[in-house]
Amino acid sequence: MRRLNTGIRILSLLVVAQFVLAASRGLLSSQEDSAAAWTGHEGAVTDVAFLPEGDTVVSCGLDGTVRLWSVVSGHMKKVLYSYEDEIFALAVSNDGRMVVTSEYSGQVNIHSMEGGPIRHLNGFLGWSADVVVSPDSRKAAIWSMDGDIWIYDLETGEHVSKLEGQKNKWGMALAWSADGSLIATGRVTIIVWDVGSGNQVQTLEGHKGFIRDLAFSPDGQRLASASMDKTVRVWDLGAEEALFTLEPQGLVIYQKSGPVTAPIRLPMTAVAFSPDGRKLATGGSDRVVRLWDAASGNLMREYKGHRMSVTAVVFSPDGGRIISSSLDHTIRLWQLE
């Protein structure tokens, strides 16, 4: 009996020692400030957005579904739509009435939140990796593979105009300014277009890889870009130059013996300004969501929990939370302090 008790004690000590050792190496998730993962998508979650009231989140993914989630409970409310093809991007109109999605099949679909038939946007070439809706909720823009930006009327689904001049240059990032006058397109170079005239008004050069996401500041004075070149740049549109470049170092690979790499830099995939324009959220392949001071570029906080690349980050309408989506099939809601 005494021998058994001694054995149990030794075993307990070994377990505690393993726990302490593992914790010191950062292997345990309890060390991370992880938000609860919202699960339901049966594949990578590619994009996410808040509905205007801020109580519901809409997401899409490679499983071909568009889903609605309760912000309060983190539970899925329902599958809004289900398609056979991968969905790469979505945009919600500011009036909350419509969700526009872009699929690998080349379908861009307008879903009414009030029900009713789905309308399709037709005529462009290939598929669009991104989709944006104008601030007045009347138009949507996509990037055709022939290089043109096609603009559609959201009510009728009819094509109304094009932004031409990037022949055969296809990209993955679009943004529409808050006053509705400008659209930014990002390939490796960023082009800012006047929507009314269809003219290119600015060209922003500096990135060395494909741009994955763009965001105008609410006052329209700055533009943020997240790139495969592992940087996020914030541009002063008045000066046509980068105010600062963020080069976060994130992913550390651990093995039993401890960290085997110094933090490595990986592609950045997502960027968003807070509603007051004072903060910037970023996400990338290092799986970390970061909060930055949008004026100085100083890092304010890191949010860890995703197990794979972050695909999108969005502030809640009140600016108090960030929602992020990931290739790990989950969505996470981060409460800002």
Place this chain on the structure above:
Amino acid sequence: MESEKFAEISQSIKALERKNSRLNLIVLVLSAAVVVSFLGITALRTQAPNPLGTTEILRVRGIVVVDENGTERVWIGAPVPEPLILGKRFPRGGKMSGIILFDEEGNERSGYCTSDGYSNVLFTLDSIGQQHVLFLAEPQGDTALWLWNGGNSFKLNVGEDASSMKLSQAEKVLFESPPARLDERGGDIK
């Protein structure tokens, strides 16, 4: 008395003849059954799957291997799909057939393919979103081995008439031989 004996013998002979006929019929039926069984067994043995599976040939346009999360990790296809990088697909710029490998996130990381049209055969190794190693043979016999990361690169080309080599660091050429030939062959493929 003798006539009774004769009749008895005659009946015995007839009984023996009937028995003999039945025996002949049984032998015939059994022989037929043996022949049919032999033919049947032979036919079944011919159709039965080879335990090693070496005689089976699959004729398909593609095979996809997925991991425990349902993420596609290996594609064998003719053609293979457009590259998936961080949840979005890029246009490949032409049909390719062969083998593609994906990492645990589903990002395309390597390919061993032939291209339709110009008919190159190539082997690539990629980081997330960018190619870093290219090993290529063109249909007329020219070959190339290129390695690069940003402004650092090593390029080896072998053609019918000449070969060339170029080593660069931070986009500055450290070694190049012969210089002119490399310029003629074109620039970076980033």
